[in-house]
Amino acid sequence: TAIxxxxxxVKEIIVSHLKEAESGVIHFTAGIWMSSQTREYLxxxxxxxxxxxxxxxxxxxCHCSALLNVSQIDCDYNTTxxxxxxxxxxxxxxxxxxxxxxxxxxDNQSIGRTLNESEHSSVQCFGHTINLIVNEAIKSQRMxxxxxxxxxxxxxxVHRSTKAKEKLAxxxxxxxxxxxxxxxxxxxxxxxxxxxxxxxxxxKRAIDELSTECNFRELIxxxxxxxxxxxxxxxKPFEAASREMNTxxxxxxxxxxxIHILSRKIDLLFxxxxxxxxxxKSLKEAMVSRLSSTLHDPRYIYATLLDPRYKASLFSEExxxxxxxxxIKELEILNSTSEDDKALVSxxxxxxxxPSKMSFSGTDDLWLFMASIRQSKDTKKNVKSPEEIVVxxxxxxxxxxxxxxxxxxxxxxxxxxxxxxxxVRFLGCPPSIVPSERLFNTTYENSSLxxxxxxxxxxxxxxxxxxxxxxxxYQY
Numbered sequence: 001t002a003i004x005x006x007x008x009x010v011k012e013i014i015v016s017h018l019k020e021a022e023s024g025v026i027h028f029t030a031g032i033w034m035s036s037q038t039r040e041y042l043x044x045x046x047x048x049x050x051x052x053x054x055x056x057x058x059x060x061x062c063h064c065s066a067l068l069n070v071s072q073i074d075c076d077y078n079t080t081x082x083x084x085x086x087x088x089x090x091x092x093x094x095x096x097x098x099x100x101x102x103x104x105x106x107d108n109q110s111i112g113r114t115l116n117e118s119e120h121s122s123v124q125c126f127g128h129t130i131n132l133i134v135n136e137a138i139k140s141q142r143m144x145x146x147x148x149x150x151x152x153x154x155x156x157x158v159h160r161s162t163k164a165k166e167k168l169a170x171x172x173x174x175x176x177x178x179x180x181x182x183x184x185x186x187x188x189x190x191x192x193x194x195x196x197x198x199x200x201x202x203x204k205r206a207i208d209e210l211s212t213e214c215n216f217r218e219l220i221x222x223x224x225x226x227x228x229x230x231x232x233x234x235x236k237p238f239e240a241a242s243r244e245m246n247t248x249x250x251x252x253x254x255x256x257x258x259i260h261i262l263s264r265k266i267d268l269l270f271x272x273x274x275x276x277x278x279x280x281k282s283l284k285e286a287m288v289s290r291l292s293s294t295l296h297d298p299r300y301i302y303a304t305l306l307d308p309r310y311k312a313s314l315f316s317e318e319x320x321x322x323x324x325x326x327x328i329k330e331l332e333i334l335n336s337t338s339e340d341d342k343a344l345v346s347x348x349x350x351x352x353x354x355p356s357k358m359s360f361s362g363t364d365d366l367w368l369f370m371a372s373i374r375q376s377k378d379t380k381k382n383v384k385s386p387e388e389i390v391v392x393x394x395x396x397x398x399x400x401x402x403x404x405x406x407x408x409x410x411x412x413x414x415x416x417x418x419x420x421x422x423x424v425r426f427l428g429c430p431p432s433i434v435p436s437e438r439l440f441n442t443t444y445e446n447s448s449l450x451x452x453x454x455x456x457x458x459x460x461x462x463x464x465x466x467x468x469x470x471x472x473x474y475q476y
Contacts, residue, residue, distance in 0.1 A: 021048035027102035045436040049428040127432035140282035171206035230273035246434035253307035303426035331386040
């Protein structure tokens with residue numbers, strides 16, 4: 001009984017946290033996760049922005065997240081059943097509290113397609129898309145595949161042989177090389193292959209001598225070492241991009257800039273590498289086929305425009321003007337559908353505090369009426385149109401890339417409250433599901449409990465608690 005009671009208590013606290021979301025918008029990451037027992041689970045994690053919280057310590061990052069659901073699904077599940085479950089979860093956690101469902105990020109194509117067909121906003125996980133692009137490129141060149149096969153066998157031989165390990169340690173000391181273990185990759189995860197090759201290059205001198213002395217069947221030739229260096233050089237920007245976009249504070253606004261960076265880097269790689277032209281061509285083609293539509297997606301465009309680190313700098317002059325007009329319209333729509341901001345006069349008095357109906361029986365009443373006229377004029381003078389606000393924002397200098405865009409908008413919300421609300425609606429959405437996936441996987445793997453000891457419902461609640469208790473600082 002302790003687990004269900006604790007679950008209800010933590011759930012209530014998380015609902016209270018959700019209600020603090022800026023703009024009242026909650027974004028999500030959703031996916032199908034398979035456990036080591038080959039059971040499949042639907043996971044749903046919420047993401048939102050909070051500037052001022054009664055729960056979180058001062059100085060904490062504005063990004064918030066919480067695991068809302070982990071529930072086992074049938075192996076023969078269909079998209080309709082998933083949609084019904086998501087609708088139920090959104091009603092339970094979000095819409096029943098008067099909050100708005102934002103964008104759902106997913107690496108599952110069927111979930112994404114179902115959500116888009118049902119008019120829910122959904123985008124593909126950027127990290128997952130990069131994985132597909134790089135895996136396709138690696139498979140496109142036989143020489144690269146053969147090189148990876150040789151590298152795996154060498155690493156495997158060293159890991160399995162005590163003699164080889166000892167010899168490697170001796171050679172590392174003799175040649176003043178870092179005393180690092182070789183890395184065995186997981187073939188389905190290209191980033192582990194990248195780290196495997198990088199470690200072999202670091203230990204090149206020792207590996208050449210070790211392979212000869214231990215009579216390895218696999219020897220890496222001079223040409224293969226050069227190709228290996230080229231492969232690492234080509235994969236390095238993609239590995240860096242994956243790390244950057246998979247951080248908990250990454251935002252949707254970074255996707256378009258990253259696409260431009262990677263596309264430019266690929267063009268340069270044709271001159272900076274040798275022997276991997278097919279792989280580079282595949283990278284270039286896959287970037288276009290899988291990510292070109294993202295460059296014209298309004299959600300990514302608005303996010304980029306509203307990030308003070310980028311604004312319109314990555315768009316052509318014609319595109320920049322068009323997107324500016326689109327942003328003005330979006331701001332007008334937000335103004336028309338939200339409550340009017342309370343107009344504040346220079347001394348901080350609320351206009352609504354001035355009585356609308358006054359009797360003029362005395363001099364004081366007359367002067368009060370005069371004060372209201374003056375305040376009304378001052379208010380009208382200070383109110384800017386959506387166009388003036390957007391133009392003023394875009395004309396400001398772009399801030400340094402290390403600046404946090406949410407910190408910027410927290411400072412600007414008193415000057416441009418409506419535009420700040422609009423910015424938060426897009427900047428609060430993560431570009432990738434990986435941070436949520438990593439958190440969930442770590443929690444599950446660290447659990448010593450098995451399905452044989454816990455009924456499914458209790459296991460799911462236990463995972464919910466293990467993920468969320470640190471996020472709410474164990475205050476329940």
